Amino acid sequence: MKKNVAERRTEILAATVAVIAERGFGHTRIADVAARLGTSTGLLHYHFESKDLLLAAAFEHAAQRDLIRLSQAIGADGDPLERLVAVLDLYLPAVEGSSWPIWIDAWGEALHNPALRSTSQRLDAAWKQGLADVIEQAGGHGSLHCADPAGAARRLGALVDGLGVDLTLNGGDDDEVMIQRQARARNWLLTAAEVELHLAPGRLTQVPGSARRDQMEQRPTVHPNDIGRGSNGDALHIGNASGEE
Amino acid sequence: MKKNVAERRTEILAATVAVIAERGFGHTRIADVAARLGTSTGLLHYHFESKDLLLAAAFEHAAQRDLIRLSQAIGADGDPLERLVAVLDLYLPAVEGSSWPIWIDAWGEALHNPALRSTSQRLDAAWKQGLADVIEQAGGHGSLHCADPAGAARRLGALVDGLGVDLTLNGGDDDEVMIQRQARARNWLLTAAEVELHLAPGRLTQVPGSARRDQMEQRPTVHPNDIGRGSNGDALHIGNASGEE
């Protein structure tokens, strides 16, 4: 079926992102994308000059998607600390369907591919900047005091990266376990943020983080009743806490 | 020149690791490795059944090297806190010549290659376990108090991973700047460790960490006592060598 260029282009990019996610940058073939779309390989070459450019564009596309979500979270109304938690939640890998596999794969690729590298760096900088922004907002609002939002963002961002890598790479296939690991990582992160930002213990871990699931996923998945508990025994709030108690 | 199998094998693995480091897993060719060694491509197929197995073995080889360094650092004498700092220093990327590019590349590959994944997971687990060990040692020695060494290791390990990724990926080519970034990251890490382990501020950051450079750089190598070891399928499967067909 004939479509206009813009529409087809984004359709191709989405398909390419999907293929990259399941095969990796290095093992993605033009034919795979074509097969997923049910089109000819020629079509892809019609819209994209080369495979490299297609991959780069797809990566850029995926990055753009995430950055839009980020700026939405930053621009949201409400309590600054809730916004901070929302951004951190966006950053962390969701239990499923997160962008993390692609980012990790892109890191490896970026080491040897300048085009991907610049996108990867921009993405990284944007996340850390976003974090810094939301920290600064909270500072201006008087919710916390942080002398060096940019530095704090770098440190917290690094922690999220490390936790994200761990969750993404060392995960099993047991959903139950993954949910617990995710919840524990989140708890660690929020606790670290409290320390970093001189907040009272529990100030972030007990912020209702319920907006999360809605932003990350498309459907209101299972409700994980009583998902996991931190070392202190607090019930953790991930998932669509249907009723924020 | 004709060599015995074990020697040639490790020589090949070292060369492969070097090629992977500069080209990445996805773009490493048999011919690249052969060229680096100044041999034929046939030789590589003589010693390794397939390219995939060669890459997996090379990765395993590199992991082994780092883990030997790790266990040396853990087993060293001296002040437990110095040992802790030494392990963290080993973990962080050096200004140049670190293993980080390969690990990052391997992460991406591990997402889609079970053989690499298990090695990657073992490596990660070993590092975190090593950290936990050295924390526990220090705890037993009374240098610090930590109720949950394993958890602390996971958290600090994640932070190192994040910092390592940042240093490795977002580095420029300016050595001066890199040294500063590295030093700052190290400082952040040690400070985080102090907080995590309930140490007085400055207790780690002011530990003499000068031993570092000597450990990371290419000194005349430790005796390769791991050479003939076949922890996995090291026995060569060389069909055409015997000519009995």
Added chain:
DNA sequence: ATCGATACTGATTATCCAGTCAGTATCGAT
């Protein structure tokens, strides 16, 4: 010195896949 076993070569083959291109289908405009 001879001989078999082992290590290695390099030319060749087989395969895979990005990119091309001549031709076809579908659109919107007149």
Added chain:
DNA sequence: ATCGATACTGACTGGATAATCAGTATCGAT
């Protein structure tokens, strides 16, 4: 309805490269 422009097809080609294999060199042992 016609026509030109645009989107698309699918068979094909060229190049790259993993893997093969018949043959050669080198070793150690007798």
